[in-house]
Amino acid sequence: xTYRMGKAVKLLLLALVFILIAGCSDPSRTQLRVGFNLxxxxxxxxxxxxxxxxxxxxxxxxLLSATDTMDAFRHGRIEVAALTLDEALLLxxxxxxxxxxxxxxxxxxxxxxxxxxxxxxxxxxxxKRIAYEQTAVGALMLHETLDAAQLSMADIDAxxxxxxxxxxxxxxxxxxxxxxxxxxxxxxxxxxxxxIFDSAQIPGKIVDVLVVRTADLNHHHEALQTxxxxxxxxxxxIEKYPKNAAQLMSPRLGLQPHELLAALDGxxxxxxxxxxxxLVGKGTxxxxxxxxxxxxxxxxxxxxxxxxxxxxxxxxxxxxxQ
Numbered sequence: 001x002t003y004r005m006g007k008a009v010k011l012l013l014l015a016l017v018f019i020l021i022a023g024c025s026d027p028s029r030t031q032l033r034v035g036f037n038l039x040x041x042x043x044x045x046x047x048x049x050x051x052x053x054x055x056x057x058x059x060x061x062x063l064l065s066a067t068d069t070m071d072a073f074r075h076g077r078i079e080v081a082a083l084t085l086d087e088a089l090l091l092x093x094x095x096x097x098x099x100x101x102x103x104x105x106x107x108x109x110x111x112x113x114x115x116x117x118x119x120x121x122x123x124x125x126x127x128k129r130i131a132y133e134q135t136a137v138g139a140l141m142l143h144e145t146l147d148a149a150q151l152s153m154a155d156i157d158a159x160x161x162x163x164x165x166x167x168x169x170x171x172x173x174x175x176x177x178x179x180x181x182x183x184x185x186x187x188x189x190x191x192x193x194x195x196i197f198d199s200a201q202i203p204g205k206i207v208d209v210l211v212v213r214t215a216d217l218n219h220h221h222e223a224l225q226t227x228x229x230x231x232x233x234x235x236x237x238i239e240k241y242p243k244n245a246a247q248l249m250s251p252r253l254g255l256q257p258h259e260l261l262a263a264l265d266g267x268x269x270x271x272x273x274x275x276x277x278x279l280v281g282k283g284t285x286x287x288x289x290x291x292x293x294x295x296x297x298x299x300x301x302x303x304x305x306x307x308x309x310x311x312x313x314x315x316x317x318x319x320x321x322q
Contacts, residue, residue: 030057031057031058031059032057032058032059032079032080032216032220032223032224032227033059033061033077033078033079033080034058034059034060034061034078034079034080034081034082034210034227035061035062035063035069035072035073035077035078035080035081035082036060036061036062036063036069036081036082036083037062037063037064037065037066037068037069037082037163038062038163038183038252038253039082039181039182039208040110040182040183040249040253040260040263040264040267041104041105041107041110041208041267041269042082042104042208043249043252043253044104044231044234044235044238044249044269045060045082045227045231045234046060046249046252047234047237047238047245047248047249048230048231048233048234050248051233051234051237053226053229053230053233053234054226054227054230055223055226057223058223058226058227061077061078064162064163064164065133065135065162065163065164066083066084066087066133066135066137066163067133067134067135067162068162069081069082069083069087070083070087070090070091070135073091073096073098073211073213074091074094074096076213079212079213079216079220080210080211080212080216080224080227081210081211082104082208082209082210083208083209083211084135084136084137084206084207084208084209085100085206085207085208085209085288085291085292085295086136086137086140086206086295086298086299087135087136087137088100088209088211089136089292089295089296089299089305089309089311090135090136090299090304090305091211092309092311092314093299093305093306093307093309096213097213097214097215098211098212098213098214098314099211099212099214099217099314099315099316100209100210100211100279100288100314100315100316101210101211101212101217101224101228101316101317101318101319101320102209102210102228102231102270102275102279102319102320103207103208103209103210103270103274103275103278103279103288104208104209104210104231104269104270105207105208105267105268105269105270106204106206106207106208106267106268106270107181107199107206107207107208107266107267107268108199108200108203108266108267108268109198109199109200109265109266109267110181110182110185110198110199110263110266110267111137111141111179111180111181111185111198111199111206112179112180112181112185112195112197112198112199113130113141113142113145113177113178113179113180113195113196113197113198114170114177114178114180114184114185114188114189114193114194114195114196115176115177115193115194115195115196116176116177116193116194117192117193117194119176119177119194119196121196122145122148122149122151122196122197123149123150123151125145125146125149125151125155125156125177125196126149126151126155126156127155127156127157128156128157128176128177129156129157129159129174129175129176129177130142130156130157130158130159130175130176130177130178130179131159131160131161131165131166131169131170131174131175131177131178131179131180132158132159132160132161132178132179132180133160133161133162133163133166133179133180134160136295136299136304137181137206138179139302139304140205140206140295140298140302141179141197141199141206142158142179143298143302144197144201144202144205145179145197148197148201159174159175161175161178163180163181163184166178166180166184167184167187167188170188170193171191177196182253182263182266182267183253183254183255183259183260183263185263186255186259186262186263187254187255190259198266199266200266204291205291205294205295207288207291210227210228212224212316217316224319225319225322228319228320228322229322232271232272235269235270235271236271238269239271242261243257243261246258246260246261246264272320275317275320276317276320276321279315279317279320280317280320280321285312286315286317288315289311289312289314289315292311292314293311296308296309296311
């Protein structure tokens with residue numbers, strides 16, 4: 001009896017060891033996985049890594065497009081996602097519990113509609129094949145462009161293409177125009193194509209944010225604080241040493257350092273004071289809420305969501321207060 005009990009205890013201890021090992025090897029518990037696609041406003045995260053500001057338990061996951069980032073977040077392959085605000089709202093509308101913890105940047109010209117040199121005015125887009133990524137920001141940019149041109153979707157041939165296919169589709173003349181963003185915008189302009197409409201004409205509508213699953217906020221609290229603090233430190237470095245920062249950031253984007261600096265002119269990188277001013281309410285809704293409400297109206301109008309979701313508790317500003 002004693003022998004059997006001793007053997008049973010050993011087996012139980014062995015089982016517990018395996019459970020502990022399995023638990024420790026679960027990346028969703030030990031790592032904070034941060035997913036995003038290629039975009040100058042997100043490249044600050046890689047710069048933070050290069051500068052040694054991120055701990056080993058923070059893993060950066062580069063994805064091909066915003067669509068892929070949303071899908072990875074939706075299925076729990078990442079805990080944190082860098083998305084445009086309207087893309088985050090699409091996930092909320094699906095019933096995914098998330099919080100906005102940081103504003104990364106505000107597009108002020110970096111999202112654009114690129115056309116061939118022969119197109120001189122927006123009205124000439126009528127009848128053209130226009131490529132855009134079937135995401136909220138792609139639809140929003142196309143909607144605003146057509147609105148400015150006094151055209152409708154019925155007046156064009158819209159082609160859904162992920163951003164990683166925009167450059168090739170335009171170069172091969174598979175499409176006549178493309179709704180895209182940096183670094184593709186600069187790559188096309190360098191080939192003597194031109195911008196006919198950009199996000200500077202719709203100020204404040206394209207905002208990039210960092211979202212976290214609500215269930216992961218407390219478990220990854222320390223790593224999230226490190227991530228947000230690293231972002232602010234990186235922005236301070238860019239402000240102080242812009243040329244050095246551009247040298248480090250430009251290779252992954254496929255741009256020359258001077259091209260990246262020009263691209264960043266079309267992006268307002270959101271520092272700590274900007275984040276606090278937009279995310280921290282003074283006894284009322286945070287100022288970002290008015291932008292959220294406006295975007296929700298556009299999403300409903302574009303039939304991208306059926307009804308306005310409850311977004312009154314969407315922001316968690318604890319990490320930007322530090």
